[in-house]
Amino acid sequence: xxxxxxxxxxxxxxxxxxxxxxxxxxxxxxxxxxxxxxxxxxxxxxxxxxxxxxxxxxxxxxxxxxxxxxxxxxxxxxxxxxxxxxxxxxxxxxxxxxxxxxxxxxxxxxxxxxxxxxxxxxxxxxxxxxxxxxxxxxxxxxxxxx
Numbered sequence: 001x002x003x004x005x006x007x008x009x010x011x012x013x014x015x016x017x018x019x020x021x022x023x024x025x026x027x028x029x030x031x032x033x034x035x036x037x038x039x040x041x042x043x044x045x046x047x048x049x050x051x052x053x054x055x056x057x058x059x060x061x062x063x064x065x066x067x068x069x070x071x072x073x074x075x076x077x078x079x080x081x082x083x084x085x086x087x088x089x090x091x092x093x094x095x096x097x098x099x100x101x102x103x104x105x106x107x108x109x110x111x112x113x114x115x116x117x118x119x120x121x122x123x124x125x126x127x128x129x130x131x132x133x134x135x136x137x138x139x140x141x142x143x144x145x146x
Contacts, residue, residue, distance in 0.1 A: 024106055031099040035092065039074035043067040059143050062136040066091070086135050 053061035069088020072081035081089045101112050116124075 024102060028099065028102050028106065031095055031102070034070075035074070035095055035099060038067070038070040041071075043071050059140055060136075062132060087132060 048067065051061050051064050053059070054064060063085075065085035066088050069081045069084035070092055072078075072084060073089045073092045078089060081092075105111055
């Protein structure tokens with residue numbers, strides 16, 4: 001059984017014993033993998049499954065192109081990265097900032113607080129979702145036309 005909270009992941013193992021993995025450490029490892037893997041592994045050489053949405057409809061899903069975009073940004077080709085997915089470099093930068101923040105907080109023991117109001121956080125999230133959906137709609141219309 002696995003239970004989680006923001007700080008610790010608890011995995012029940014044999015004899016009612018538990019294995020505790022700090023959530024912060026797990027997040028750091030996961031983000032590091034997401035950011036570094038594209039620098040060393042070409043997505044064209046990976047046995048990744050085809051996009052189910054694209055195989056069913058013939059059109060790109062909202063995340064199609066992110067893997068190639070991350071690969072290109074990891075190789076410092078910003079133009080090609082944006083051409084694969086507009087939000088790829090933006091999401092890569094957000095992940096990088098998050099990784100650096102988590103590492104800093106872990107090393108220093110101090111929490112970085114942006115002091116954003118809950119309204120501003122909600123507005124940022126809503127605008128990001130609208131932007132992402134808007135980008136997908138524009139891409140979808142472009143694919144319909146050509």
